[in-house]
Amino acid sequence: MQLKAEPEQAGQVVRCPSCNSRLQIPANMPDSTLTKPGAVNRTTARHGWKETDPTNPNMLVSLGLGLGLLAVWYLILLPFKPAPDKVNSAYSTMEFVNSLFYKHLLVSMLNTLFFSWSISILFLKFKKLRHQKTALLLDVLPMRLGKEINVSNVGQFIDHVYALPRKLRDSLMVNRIRKALELFEIRQSASDVREMMSSQSDIDSARIGGSFTLTRAFLWAIPLLGFIGTVIGLSQAIGGMSFANVEDVGKIVSSINNVTSGLGTAFDATLLGLVLAMALNFPINSLSKQEDDNLNAIDAFCNEVLLPRLNDGVGAGNGDAA
Numbered sequence: 001m002q003l004k005a006e007p008e009q010a011g012q013v014v015r016c017p018s019c020n021s022r023l024q025i026p027a028n029m030p031d032s033t034l035t036k037p038g039a040v041n042r043t044t045a046r047h048g049w050k051e052t053d054p055t056n057p058n059m060l061v062s063l064g065l066g067l068g069l070l071a072v073w074y075l076i077l078l079p080f081k082p083a084p085d086k087v088n089s090a091y092s093t094m095e096f097v098n099s100l101f102y103k104h105l106l107v108s109m110l111n112t113l114f115f116s117w118s119i120s121i122l123f124l125k126f127k128k129l130r131h132q133k134t135a136l137l138l139d140v141l142p143m144r145l146g147k148e149i150n151v152s153n154v155g156q157f158i159d160h161v162y163a164l165p166r167k168l169r170d171s172l173m174v175n176r177i178r179k180a181l182e183l184f185e186i187r188q189s190a191s192d193v194r195e196m197m198s199s200q201s202d203i204d205s206a207r208i209g210g211s212f213t214l215t216r217a218f219l220w221a222i223p224l225l226g227f228i229g230t231v232i233g234l235s236q237a238i239g240g241m242s243f244a245n246v247e248d249v250g251k252i253v254s255s256i257n258n259v260t261s262g263l264g265t266a267f268d269a270t271l272l273g274l275v276l277a278m279a280l281n282f283p284i285n286s287l288s289k290q291e292d293d294n295l296n297a298i299d300a301f302c303n304e305v306l307l308p309r310l311n312d313g314v315g316a317g318n319g320d321a322a
Contacts, residue, residue: 057124066117226273233266
């Protein structure tokens with residue numbers, strides 16, 4: 001197996017992305033590549049491999065993680081429950097946080113579940129993204145096999161791809177390179193490869209964009225649920241007003257106090273929803289940008305490394321992939 005190393009890494013000790021062992025990068029790298037000690041080039045039977053989803057995590061796993069986070073958070077807040085007769089202005093910070101999550105319990109718990117589920121999805125997606133970035137370190141098209149990829153040596157490049165570690169070869173970049181090389185071996189046409197890679201780029205982009213559908217739905221639903229909680233609180237507070245005996249000033253004052261207290265509690269549901277939505281918005285957009293950047297890096301590799309090296313003998317050895 002070969003790994004790519006940048007010139008500025010010459011002489012440094014790095015970790016192998018496949019086995020996590022330490023490797024010494026030579027001070028002089030004639031071809032900017034690093035060969036793992038003990039690696040053996042071999043021809044592997046071509047039977048393909050099952051491609052895992054590169055960006056969509058398992059929904060049941062993410063839901064389980066979300067429920068776990070929800071339970072842990074509510075257990076952490078439980079000891080800080082304020083006394084029933086304690087006024088809001090006297091709450092400590094943790095008591096105020098407790099009141100945000102425990103008042104309007106159904107709405108707040110549902111909002112927190114959406115938030116924790118989204119965070120779990122983003123965490124699992126981030127782990128998948130790290131795997132995709134690690135695969136970019138592989139030297140998928142080593143120069144030692146030939147500066148050009150033509151009909152006579154394309155089989156060697158395909159064998160090299162199949163010999164890559166199983167842990168890393170199932171990635172967006174390696175899968176795309178494998179499909180391109182196998183198509184070139186069959187069709188012997190660089191233009192066909194160019195069209196296929198352009199289509200594959202669009203497919204990967206749509207897949208990445210679609211993987212954020214659920215989290216963006218939660219991002220939309222969280223503040224809406226907060227408003228619903230506020231409406232419920234307002235209706236309960238106003239419904240508690242009673243001026244049946246207008247001559248009893250004490251009852252009127254007590255009723256007004258109950259209403260104002262209920263209004264404060266009602267708006268807490270909106271506050272919680274807005275805070276959770278804002279906290280969720282940043283990691284969603286940050287991870288989305290990272291995945292787009294990774295896909296752009298793969299497209300650039302195909303445009304700048306693979307396509308220019310394809311030689312089908314008719315002068316169509318280069319081109320661009322969308």
